Amino acid sequence: MSFLHAAILIPFLFCILVLLVHRLAPRLHTGWAVLPAPLLLFVYFMLQIPGIQGGEAVAASVPWIPSLGIRLQLYLDGLALLFALLITGVGTLVTVYSIFYLDKAKETLHLFYVYLLLFMGAMLGVVLSDNLMVLYGFWELTSISSFLLIAFWNHRGKSVYGAQKSLLITVFGGFAMFGGFLLLYVLTGSFSIRDIISQVGAISSHSLFIPAMILILLGAFTKSAQFPFHIWLPDAMEAPTPVSAYLHSATMVKAGLYLVARFTPVFAGQGAWIWIVASVGLITLLYGAVKAIRQTDLKALLAYSTISQLGLIMCLLGLGSASAFYTDPDQAAFFSKAAVAAVFHLLNHAMFKGALFMVVGIIDHETGTRDIRNLGGLMTVMPITFTVAAIGAFSMAGLPPFSGFLSKEMFFTAVLDIRSMNVLGLAQWGTLFPVLAWLASIFTFVYSMIVVFKSFGGKLQREKLEKTPHEAPLGLLLPPVFLASGTVIFGFFPNVLSRYLIEPALAAILPAMGGSYHVHISFWHGWTPEVFMTLGVIAAGTAVYLLHRYIKRWQSPGSPRYSLNQLYDSGLDGLERYSNKLTGFYMTGSVRHYLIYIFAFLIAASGAALFTSDSVSFRIPTLASVSFYEVLLVLAMLTAAVAVPLARSRMSAIIFTGAVGYLATLFFVLFRAPDLALTQIIVETVSVTLFLLCFYHLPELKKESFKLPFKLTNFLIAAGVGVVVTLIALAAGGSSPFPSIAEYYLKESHDLGGGDNVVNVILVDFRGFDTMLEISVLGIASLGIYALIKLRLQPGMVRKTADLVRSRLPLIKTNDVILQTITKTVVYIILTFSLFLFLAGHNNPGGGFIGGLMTSAALVLLAIAFGMKNVAQTVPLDFRKVTAIGLLTAFLTGTGSFLFDVPFMTHSFGYFNLPILGKTELATAVLFDLGVYMAVVGVTMTILFTIGRDN
Incomplete structure (x- = not known):
């Protein structure tokens, strides 16, 4: 595992540290424990600048699912480095800001920082991933973590609404993007972005190429709040200001821009790409700017300004991709200036918009309001905040000498130059781009002036403020001051960014020129059309600003x-x-109806597949001889099974059902399958106990209520399932087109898995991933049962439920002295045997699953003899946490293989000479089996205690 993988892993590891700090040092502000994570990562990525600037990309790969071409494949080039620096640099400043913004006495800070770290790690995963499936996984994690951050103040209805809206829209785009990724895989046979780029010439004419492009753009547009998917961003402003400054100015909303930039080498040769990306960006730019000047809430104004600025960058990325249509280096370089402006403005936007969000947070923090109508005159009481706001707003407006002026001039250059492109109809329609860009810039100028002069100019209205305004503390001022200083420094020295960040990023976005880009940014190029457009923006913008207060319908x-x-x-x-x-x-609430739906679908789907497939054969294979004992066993099982529907009480039905299971155990014994026999007999014991606990709460069984249609439906469903399952078994034996894989397991179990118990080796090694998912499903099921039973829909049901459980207590507990005395001895024997099964399972019958069930059986026996409440006091464990620890142990064992650059869930074993024990086999699969053991115990006891506990 490389340091690139560690860079993604660090934020997730710090999540654990946050929880520990919250427990062990409750008086410490959790932000101080979080701060080293983004700071160290920022330093690391800063150290990579010389190598990346020299053309040395960093690549690292760890196998994940090699058979499907899925690897944890990371790639750090100029574009990924640019975004990684934004994620970690702004993340560092936001963390410092949040320490002073969020009150640890009022907020659940440990949850806030866990969500923030999850988002940081997910964003790093997005920009560093070279594998499409890994990128998609991190992409969706950004949506989930941002949902948690936006809904952090979940006691506010607007926060929950905004979080839900952002999740629904961005996840919709994510699904579309996922479809586009799958189409690219179909076209290229690879999930690697670099491999896909290398095959562009061969796939660009395929019929699936354009659909893949459209689907990927949907993902980009929804994440970057492009029109008409922008509606989630204003509502997301209900999040705490540190979240807005981080997610909605510098990182999450730029993920869509990153996606467009990353896939520009793939789709730039398509005219549809240029028109769609540039047009959507331009429309978003104008729409967001017009909407921004109508807002009365400062944060809402910044939200629409963010939409507008994202549209500007998206438009530039679309126009910059026009260079792919030219093979002549000079012409390609001419049209690549738009891409240069996109990268430069992306950096500028992160600086001035991050500073402005923090300024709005300071205003809200120190005055108690963000309403522009109640603000004014803050310049005299908050001079530093005013200075930062002025620098950020003037840079956003594109005024000199700030860096925003330079990127805005480059934007004007790009929209003017596109008119000279003689393809795609741009020579005729390209004039719309500079016209609309100039109009949007006027409104940008207006809302920038509103931020400064409506908040800080004029007369101070103390009576309209909830708090007495004063300058913010140093901790709140330093981060925005730092960001605002960047717009000044890089306004005077822009070529520092050009050489070390913009040129390497441009080489990744437009690699056709072999990375031979030289970017030089200067303030003055003479009296160019761009200068006159800027002067016109200032003049027209000033007029609109002065008339703004008189245009009543724009004020609200x-x-x-x-x-x-x-x-x-x-x-x-x-x-x-x-x-x-x-x-x-x-959904009628009837379990019987649900079972009818499930089994009817099983009959229809499986039956149709069996009888419509030409490859299915019901040829009966050669059968072994049947012994007299097996005939008797089958007859006994049939008798018990027939007795179930004929039983007069539910208790009898449960006993007959258990009898069927116990008789099936004898079959496993006869067929020499001790693992299955042990598992079956313990499962039957535990499940019969759970059945008894559940069914006791049901009313008496009344046979007279079972009319003929009821019985006939049950008979048809039961007969249909029996017939279909029998046919499936016959088809499996007579139609398999492949040789049995059993021989492989039998042959390789000892050499590859280090165990002689083939069943256990399959569970923990060959098919360990399946086992991990199975115990995860069991864990989720146990939590679902817990939630369903503990949920109280009506306050009046609490007392009734408690009284009901107490009234049923005698059946859960016995006063039999003999049973209790025997249990005190037998339970230790069972627990010892379960430990033996767990340790011996790799080479002999047993394993974590069987050992866990055996331990659960011992606890069930204790519960029957002494009662649930006494067992809970004797074994004071929260079995839900036991389940979680078991799942975590199993997962960490699987991820530990990454440390050795081998696929997930790869196990190792060896033989060592140990004191006393002598030559002993040690296998990492035992750790995974331990996780299975704990998960099984936790799941079983969670269900048991939830259903039968007497409190």
């Missing part, structure tokens, strides 16, 4: 009759309403 956001938000809300309401009707049609 209003509530338009039709809007995208209304379309989203009504669509969601309609979807919920009609889905409730549809769900209510078949």
Whole structure:
């Protein structure tokens, strides 16, 4: 595992540290424990600048699922480095800011920082991943972690609403993007982005190429809040200001820009790519700017300004990709200036918008309001904050001498130059780009002036403020001061960024020129059209700003009759309403109905597959001879099975059902399958106990209520399932087109898995990934049972439920002295045997699953003899935590293989001479088996205690 992998892993490891600090040092602000993570990562990525600038990309790969071409493949080039520095650099400043912004006495800080670290790690994973499937996984994790951050103040309805909206829209885009990734895999046979880029010439004419492009762009547009998917971003501003400054100015919203930049080498040769990306960006730029000047909440204004600025960068990325249409280096370089402007403005936006979000947070923190109508005159009481706001806003407006002025001039250059491109109709329609860009810049100038002069200019209105305004503490001021200083420094010295960050990033976005880019940014190029456009923006913008207060309908956001938000809300309401009707049609609350649906579908689907497939044969293979004992056993099982539907009470039905299971155990014994026999007999013991606990709470069984249609339906379903399963068994024996894999397991179990118990080696080694997913499903099921039973829908049900459980207590507990005396001895024998099964399982019958079930059986016996409450006091464990620890142990054992550059869940073993024990086999699979053991015990006892505990 390389340090690149460690860089992604560090934020996730710090999540554990945060929880430990919260427990062990509750008086310490958790932010101080988090701060080293982004700071160290920022230093590491800064140290990579010389190598990346010299053309030496860093690559690292660890196998994940090699058979499917999925690897933890990371690649650090100029583009990834640029974003990694933004993620960690701004992350460091946001962490410092949050320490002074969030009150540890009022907020659940440990959760906030866990969510923040999850997001940081996910974003690093997105920008560093070279494998499409790994990128998608991290992409969706950014959506989930941002949802948690936006909904951090979940007691506010608007926070929950904004979080839900952001999740639904971005996850929709993520699914679309996932489809695009799969289409690219179909075209290229590779999940590696670099491999896909190398095959562009061979796949660009394929019919699936354009659909793949559209789907990937949907993912980019939703994440970067492009029109018409922008509606989630303003509502996401209900998040705490540190979240807005981090997610919605510097990182998450730029993930879509990163995706477009990363896939520009793949799709840049398509005219549709240029038109879609550039047009959507330009429309978003203008729309966001117009909407911004109508806002009265400073944070809402910055939200729409962010949408507008993201549209500007998206437009530039689209225009910059036009260079792919030219093989002449001079022409390609001419049109690549838009891509240069995109990268430069992306950096500028992170600096000035991050500073402005922090400034708005300071205003809200120190005055108690963000309403522009109640602000004014803060310049005299908050001079440092005013200075930072002025620098950030003037840079956003594109005024000299700030860096935003330079990137805005480059934007004007790009939209003017695109008119000279004689392909794709740009020579005719390209004039729209500079016109719309100039109009949008006027509104950008206006909302930038509103931020400064409506908040800090004019008269101080103390009576409208919730708090007495004063300058913010140093901890809140330093981060925005640092960001604002960047816009000044790089305004005077822009070529520091050009050489070390912009040129390497450009080489990754437009690699056709072999990375031979030389970028030089200067303030003055003479009296160019761009200069006159800027002067026009200032003049027209000043006029609009002065008239702004008189345009009454622009002063209030209003509530338009039709809007995208209304379309989203009504669509969601309609979807919920009609889905409730549809769900209510078949979700009747009857378990019998649900079982009918499931089994009917099984019969229909499996039966159709069996009889429509030409490769299925019901040829009966050669059978072994049947002994007299086996005939008797089958007859006994049939008798017990027939007795179940004929039983007069539920207790009898449960006993007959258990008898079927116990008789099946004898079959495993006869067929020499001790592992299966042990598992079956313990499962039957535990499941019969759980059945008894559950069924005791049901009313008496009344046979007279079972009418003929009821019985006939049950008979048909039961007979259908029996016939279909029998046919499947016959088809499996007579139609398999492949040789049995059993011979491979029998042959390689000892040499590759280090064990002679083939069953256990399959569970913990060959098919360990399946086992991990199975215990995860069991864990989720146990938590679901716990939640369902503990959920109290009505306050009045609490007392009734408690009284009901106490009234049933005698059946859960016995006063039999003989049983209790025997149990005190037998339980230790069972526990010792379970430990033996666990340790011996790799070479002899047993294993973690069987050992866990045996331990659970011992605890069940204790519960029957002494009662649930006494067992809970004797064994004071939270079995839900035992389940979690077991799952974590199993997962960490699997991920430990990455340290040795081998695929996930790869196990190792060896033979060592140990004191007393002599030559002994040690296998890492034992650790995984320990996780299985703990998970099984935790799941079983969680269910048992939840159903039968007497409190």
